[in-house]
Every structure is written in C-alpha cells, then in structure tokens.
Amino acid sequence: MTAVSIAGVSKVFNAGRPDEVTALSDVDLTVDSGQFVSLIGPSGCGKSTLLRLVADLIDPTSGTVTVAGKPAAQARRDQEYGIAFQQAGLFEWRTVRRNVELPLELRKLPRAARKEKAEEMLALVGLADFAGHYPAQLSGGMQQRVAIARALAVHPPLLLMDEPFGALDEMTRERLQGELLQICAKTGTSTVFVTHSISEAVFLSDKVVVMSARPGRITATIDIDLPGRDEAARQSPAYFEHVTAVRKALRA
Amino acid sequence: MKYVRSILPPVLVGVLAIALWELIVTAGRIAPFILPAPSAIWAQLVEQRDNVVDAALASGANALVGLIGGTVVAVLAALATSRSKLLSDVAVPYAAVVNALPIIALAPILNNMFDSTSSLPRRVVAGIIAFFPVFINTLRGLREVDPTHRELMASYAAGSWTFARLVRLPGALPYVFTGLRQASSLAVIAAVVAEYFGGLQDGLGARITSAAAFTAYPRAWAFVVGACALGLVFYLTTLLLERLATPWKHL
Ligand SMILES: Nc1ncnc2c1ncn2[C@@H]1O[C@H](COP(=O)(O)OP(=O)(O)OP(=O)(O)O)[C@@H](O)[C@H]1O
Numbered sequence: 001m002t003a004v005s006i007a008g009v010s011k012v013f014n015a016g017r018p019d020e021v022t023a024l025s026d027v028d029l030t031v032d033s034g035q036f037v038s039l040i041g042p043s044g045c046g047k048s049t050l051l052r053l054v055a056d057l058i059d060p061t062s063g064t065v066t067v068a069g070k071p072a073a074q075a076r077r078d079q080e081y082g083i084a085f086q087q088a089g090l091f092e093w094r095t096v097r098r099n100v101e102l103p104l105e106l107r108k109l110p111r112a113a114r115k116e117k118a119e120e121m122l123a124l125v126g127l128a129d130f131a132g133h134y135p136a137q138l139s140g141g142m143q144q145r146v147a148i149a150r151a152l153a154v155h156p157p158l159l160l161m162d163e164p165f166g167a168l169d170e171m172t173r174e175r176l177q178g179e180l181l182q183i184c185a186k187t188g189t190s191t192v193f194v195t196h197s198i199s200e201a202v203f204l205s206d207k208v209v210v211m212s213a214r215p216g217r218i219t220a221t222i223d224i225d226l227p228g229r230d231e232a233a234r235q236s237p238a239y240f241e242h243v244t245a246v247r248k249a250l251r252a
Numbered sequence: 253m254k255y256v257r258s259i260l261p262p263v264l265v266g267v268l269a270i271a272l273w274e275l276i277v278t279a280g281r282i283a284p285f286i287l288p289a290p291s292a293i294w295a296q297l298v299e300q301r302d303n304v305v306d307a308a309l310a311s312g313a314n315a316l317v318g319l320i321g322g323t324v325v326a327v328l329a330a331l332a333t334s335r336s337k338l339l340s341d342v343a344v345p346y347a348a349v350v351n352a353l354p355i356i357a358l359a360p361i362l363n364n365m366f367d368s369t370s371s372l373p374r375r376v377v378a379g380i381i382a383f384f385p386v387f388i389n390t391l392r393g394l395r396e397v398d399p400t401h402r403e404l405m406a407s408y409a410a411g412s413w414t415f416a417r418l419v420r421l422p423g424a425l426p427y428v429f430t431g432l433r434q435a436s437s438l439a440v441i442a443a444v445v446a447e448y449f450g451g452l453q454d455g456l457g458a459r460i461t462s463a464a465a466f467t468a469y470p471r472a473w474a475f476v477v478g479a480c481a482l483g484l485v486f487y488l489t490t491l492l493l494e495r496l497a498t499p500w501k502h503l
C-alpha cells in the first residue's frame with residue numbers, strides 16, 4: 001500500500017506573468033505506508049509547495065497526486081492527513097488546549113474526550129502547564145509545539161510536517177524527535193517531514209529526499225538503514241555514513 | 253493600588269477644573285445664559301433628579317434599541333458583503349463616505365414619516381448612525397484572515413459556515429468592538445439630538461431645548477450633564493463587554 005504517490009508533478013506559480021516561478025518540475029515520489037520520508041534542500045526549492053500539493057491546498061500544474069489510493073482532493077475531504085505548517089498558525093482567540101481540540105471538535109468528538117486527548121497531546125510536547133494560556137503568552141517554539149500537538153491529536157494515517165522543530169532548542173528537538181518516532185511506529189503513521197537539518201533527516205527517516213532549487217527537482221533519494229532509533233543510533237557509524245551521503249547529495 | 257494610581261490623576265484634574273469654573277463664574281460675574289456655575293447646575297440636578305432620570309431612561313432606551321439593531325444589521329451585512337471580494341471592495345469606500353455624512357439631518361424627515369407619538373424615528377436615526385462604524389470595522393476584520401488559518405481549515409475540509417463561525421467571526425470580534433465603541437457614543441448623541449427636530453418629546457434632547465427656551469439655563473445644563481452621564485455609561489459598558497468577549501486581547 002502506498003500512502004502518497006506523486007507522478008510527473010510540476011507546479012508553476014503565476015503562469016504567463018512576469019513574476020512566473022517554476023516551483024517544482026517533474027517530481028516523482030512514493031511514500032509507502034508507515035514510511036517516514038524527509039524532504040531536504042535549499043530554501044526556496046519547493047519543499048513547502050510539495051507538501052501543499054499532497055495536502056491538496058494547491059493544484060499541480062501537471063501530473064497527479066494520489067493519497068491513500070485516492071486523488072488528493074478526495075483524500076483531503078476524507079481527512080486522510082494531518083498537517084503542521086511552517087508557521088504555527090494558532091488561533092489567538094483560543095486557549096492552547098482549545099487550539100489542540102479544534103480538529104477533534106470538527107470531528108464531533110464529545111467534549112470530555114476532546115479535553116482528555118488535548119491534555120494528553122500537550123503533556124507529550126511538554127506543555128501540560130500551559131493548557132489555559134493564550135498563544136500570545138507563549139514563545140515561538142512553544143507555539144510550534146502546540147501546532148505539533150494539534151496535528152497529532154487526531155492520529156491521522158498520514159502526517160505532513162513543515163519544519164516543525166525549526167524553532168526549538170537542541171534538547172527539546174531531540175526529545176520530540178524520539179516522541180514523534182514512537183507515535184509513528186505505534187500507530188503506523190506515514191510521514192512526510194520537511195527539514196533543513198541533515199542529522200534530523202537521517203535520524204528520523206526511512207528515506208531522505210534531496211531537492212535542488214530553480215527549478216525545484218528531486219536530485220537524490222537516499223534510503224536510510226539504521227540499526228535502531230535511540231541515542232546509540234546517533235553515534236553509530238551507519239548514521240555518520242548516511243549524514244555524509246546526504247551532505248554530498250546536497251552539494252552536488 | 254494600580255487602579256488608584258490610574259484613576260486619581262484624572263479625577264484630581266476634574267475636581268480642580270470644576271473648582272476653577274466655579275471661581276471664574278462667581279468672581280467674573282458671568283451671566284448664567286453664557287455659563288452657569290457648577291453649584292447652580294448641581295442644585296438643578298438635585299431638584300430635577302426624577303425628571304433627569306426619566307428623560308435619561310427614555311433616551312437611553314432609544315439609543316440602546318438603535319445601537320443593538322444597527323449593530324446586528326451591520327454584522328450580518330458585513331458577513332454577507334465579505335463573501336464577495338468585488339462587493340466588499342465597492343462597499344468599503346461607499347460606507348466610509350456615508351459614515352462621514354451628517355446622518356442626524358435625516359431626523360426631521362423621519363419624524364414626519366411616523367406619527368408624533370412614535371419612538372421609532374429616534375431609534376432609526378440612532379440605528380443608522382451606529383450601523384456604519386460597526387459595518388466598516390467588522391468588514392475589515394472579516395477580510396483579514398491569516399492565510400495559514402485558511403489552509404488549516406481547508407485541510408480539515410471545513411465548509412464555509414464552519415469557517416465563518418470558527419475563524420472569521422472570532423477573528424473579527426476585536427474589530428466589531430472597535431466599531432461598537434464609536435457606535436455606542438454616536439447612538440447616544442443621535443438619540444438625544446434627534447429630539448431637537450421634533451417627534452416624541454420625552455427624552456433628554458426635548459428637556460434641554462425646552463429648558464433653554466424658558467431661559468432656565470442651569471436646568472438645561474443639568475439635563476446636558478444627564479446626557480454626558482448616559483454617553484459615559486454606554487461607552488464604559490461597551491468597554492466592559494469588550495474585555496469580557498475578547499480576553500485574549502487583554503492579557
Ligand atoms: N503562493 C505562491 N505564489 C507565488 N510563488 C510562490 C508561492 N508559494 C511559493 N512560491 C515560490 O515557489 C518557490 C518554492 O517555495 P517553497 O515555499 O515551496 O520553498 P521551500 O523549499 O519551502 O523554502 P523554505 O525552506 O525557505 O521554506 C519559491 O521560489 C517561492 O517564491
């Protein structure tokens with residue numbers, strides 16, 4: 001079963017105008033069910049655009065995007081994925097807990113179940129004490145963690161994450177990487193994960209997709225095979241070999 | 253303590269200003285038809301207190317009905333208008349221009365349209381005047397939606413009503429109150445001043461004109477004080493409602 005299948009996709013913004021941009025050109029990508037795939041590449045190479053195409057928030061100029069065996073538009077209507085954007089995008093008029101509850105509310109979960117789930121997710125991202133705060137009272141990294149909790153709360157079969165750990169300190173980042181891997185393994189979630197960090201991509205992924213800019217293309221796909229996903233794995237020779245391989249692919 | 257420190261200076265200035273006013277009027281022998289002394293106004297206020305309260309209640313009811321009616325219509329109109337980009341692009345400048353017109357001038361026309369025992373003309377004037385600031389501000393708020401919020405709701409496959417209820421309306425709420433703050437004072441002014449042009453004469457406006465016509469200037473001023481108090485009550489109530497309705501803006 002494939003979670004995401006992208007075939008011959010190109011995306012041109014503002015076609016025919018002077019500010020025309022070819023954000024993606026002829027991209028093919030498959031994410032198998034339960035697989036963790038990272039997208040890495042220079043700023044502006046079209047990572048966010050690719051994620052938006054999978055989420056059916058924009059339409060491809062050409063090519064097809066299939067999610068969970070359906071056209072992307074159908075998959076979106078069927079709520080086949082959860083997404084965390086590059087910007088936290090919290091609702092400033094909702095408390096932290098009610099922000100996390102929002103997707104559950106839309107799925108008509110009863111109030112008590114919503115509250116319990118939201119509190120569980122907030123504990124997971126280390127914000128249990130901030131449930132009653134408003135987003136304006138949190139730091140950027142804390143807001144980002146609330147957005148992650150919100151995306152995870154519904155346990156979507158497919159998780160799309162755009163630099164979710166970008167604003168976090170190294171310790172929190174590593175802890176959340178571990179939590180994320182555990183959740184994905186436990187629930188069999190497939191993940192497409194955008195990052196600028198080579199080490200993060202290697203540690204988390206089954207597959208690292210390296211992209212280049214102007215026009216955005218996939219230049220290499222590197223399968224990652226680590227002995228495990230614990231602290232020892234971060235020190236293993238296999239890990240460093242993969243990091244080197246990804247770095248070389250990015251330079252090429 | 254914080255409250256005392258923020259309230260004390262304006263209160264002190266107010267008391268000083270009234271004392272100075274009293275001093276100038278009595279020492280300068282200024283005629284009461286130009287400016288009565290605060291003590292004379294106060295004496296009238298005490299003597300006429302039942303009339304002042306009755307008239308203020310009548311004007312307050314007119315202002316309140318107009319304000320609520322105008323606000324409800326304005327929010328609904330803004331919701332409808334914001335659904336079309338073209339419509340809102342056209343509506344905003346027109347509403348801004350109409351808002352700048354002296355709508356109160358409609359009062360005599362409205363008074364003649366209805367029977368002279370009807371409270372409706374004053375309420376309609378107050379409603380029309382309250383409509384525009386609320387409409388303009390709400391529309392501005394409804395149009396400003398964070399693109400990430402838009403995409404997030406799309407990812408939840410939320411329909412347009414869900415989107416309006418969960419994102420656009422709460423996002424526009426602070427703007428609604430910006431409009432409402434202007435509208436609340438304007439509605440009181442409209443309800444009082446509309447009576448200057450005839451119609452049913454049971455409010456503060458009618459009392460002010462009739463006292464002035466009888467050259468009872470301190471009495472006219474006593475009713476003016478009533479009108480000021482009424483305007484202040486409306487404004488402060490709006491501020492209080494704003495604090496209760498938008499707690500995230502006042503952290
Ligand atoms: N809505 C849009 N309209 C026009 N051009 C766009 C739009 N969105 C993205 N682009 C262009 O597409 C290209 C890819 O943008 P994208 O946001 O996908 O980059 P990215 O790889 O996510 O970069 P970063 O790492 O900085 O987030 C950029 O050149 C950008 O200017």
Ligand SMILES: [Mg+2]
Nearest residue numbers: 047048086162
């Ligand atoms: Mg991006």
